[in-house]
Each structure stands twice: as C-alpha cells, then as structure tokens.
Amino acid sequence: MSERASRKGRDPGSAVPGTLRWVGGPGGYLSLLDQTLLPGRVKFLRIRNMPVVIDAIQRLAVRGAPAIGVAAAYGMVLGLREEKLATPAAFKRSLAKVKKGLAESRPTAVNLFWSLERMSARAEELAARKLAPRDLLKALLQEALEIHEEDRSLCRAIGEHGGRLLRSGWSVLTHCNAGSLATGGMGTALAVIYCAVQGGKKIRVYADETRPLLQGARLTSWELNEAGIEVTVACDNAAASLMGSGQVQCVVVGADRIAANGDVANKIGTYGVAVLAREHGIPFYVAAPSTTFDPHTASGEEIPIEQREAAEVAEPFGSRSMPRGVGVYNPAFDVTPARYVTGFITEQGLLEAPYKRNIARLIRTSGTHG
C-alpha cells in the first residue's frame, strides 16, 4: 500500500464514498454520486422516481456497466412504486412499461439488460404468489440490494485474482474508468490495481484521459488519487509513446459487453490501445464479472454501439472546439477483437483462449446466468 493510503488508514478501493446506495426501505430513495460534476464537486443526488434514474444513466451521472446494472435494479423498484399494481393484468402492463423505459436508457452495457431480466423474473415470480403490492416492492428491493451486494463481491474476487498478475514496480495503463465509481464495489480494472497495492506491490498507473468525456482524467485519476495510488494522466494519443519508450508493462481495462467469442465492447479508444499493446508485446487484460459476458451475442459485430451527441465532441464542457457545421463521429464504445486480449480477469480467475469454449464454461458455472 502506498504511504499516502496507509497514512490515511484507507482501504484502497473504498476511499470513494459509495457511488450509489439505497437509503431506507421500499419508500426510500437512491443516493447517487453525480459523476458529471467530478472532480470539482462531490454531490449526491436523491432520486425518488424512475425517469430521474433514466436521465442519470443517459447523461452519465451514473456510468460504467456494473453501476448501470445496479442503478437499473433500483430504478425498477422506483418505477413499480409509482404504478397501481392492483390486478395481475395491471401488474403485467406496469412491469413491461418500467422494464422498457429503463432498457432504452443506454444500449451497449449488457449489465443493464442482465439486471432488468433478473429483476423482472423475480417480480413475475412474486406476483404469481399473489403478494400484496407493498410486500412485492419490499421483496423486489431486497433483490436489488442483493444484485448490488453480489457486484461488490464480484469486484473483490476480480481484484484478488487480477492483483496476482501484476508485478511490483510495474506501470499499468488503463482506459476510461472501471473503478469503484463504475461499479457497486471496488471496480473491475481498478480492483486489480487496488488489490495488488493492498498486497504490498508498488504499482503506478497511467490513466488515458479518455476523450471526449474524460472519464480517465476526471474519474480514474480522482479515485486513484483519493486512494493514495500513484497516477499520471496521459492524453489518449500518448499511449503509443508510453509503450514505445518502455514505460508501460501491462494494460488492464474494463468492458461493457463481451460477446460469446471474446470480442470486447469498451470505451471508444480501447481497440487502439489493444492493438498498440500487441505491437509492443505488452499484456492486455480485460477485467470483468460474468455479468458482463453476453452469451446471446455471438460476436462483436452484433454488439449495439451507442452513438452520442455531437456536442460532446464539438463543445466539450461548454467550450467550442471546432467550427460549427462540421460533422462529428462520436461512438461511445468500440469493439476490440478477441485476438488482442491476453486474458479476461473474472471472479473465477483468469480466463484464457480458446475463448468461445471457456466463456461458455464461465456462463455455465458462474451462477449469475440463471
């Protein structure tokens, strides 16, 4: 552990106060750290209805695949709380409406759909038992809390497995933010770093700034710095230079969706980093829980890629950076072909090629896929 972290008595990875948290019982609210304001301001939103959850997901107040999944589970409780669930037919209609609303918030992170499927299956099961609406909501909140708690454990397990892969003295490059801000726990890619540091290894991190919304510069550097881990922000286009000059020994990133063949959708720019890592003989790991693997998507070509507003590029953070009237290409994610991935760090350990077979086995044995 770095001097700063141990001096503050902090547990790296828990230095950031809960990205999201349910407060109270079924009548309570979702407390969400508004990530759009970081690093300047730490402000928690108190969310009491579903449209605000959808808005928070769309404008990236909450972001990162696992955190979106957990937020959607709580969003479902909030959505159903507003509905009249008097008859089985009314319940069915409301459930479909709430699920559809949340499902349309963002298309790429599969954790969102995984979470909605699990919550709606549970809701149907409870409704079939003819539970009173009040008891149904209480049980559904319990399910959402369990999804959150499970994500915390998945993150910790990923961190412990991945931490063993890093050697003391290494500099690790990461892209976007796959840390405690992006999950219900200590993160995925950053959990690997937190656990390595907890294990006494000296690790330094290069955080790609991650254009256009700067998740690396604003979020990754913030949470690592809060945890006392040495972090340096580098412009996205500095990755080749860092690798070429021998300053990076390993790359670890998160994922939004991993297809059945191992192709990985993650923040735009990840693909380039993977190609660079291969060229320089640097291991490229993807850290993700089994809930981010999508057995229903055969390959990366089938992964829906979110296209975001031109203004995020043309007018980043309110300041115009290009002429008006010029076109903008702004996909939120890209797909890294499986052949560039050295291995997936999952809660079950390191998953290596052949990916199709080993991913199918992970799905079968994970206990997270029904």
Ligand code: MRU
């Ligand atoms: O658009 P974002 O900020 O939601 O994108 C997030 C990422 O790409 C993360 O790397 C991914 O969701 C993994 S988070 C553990």
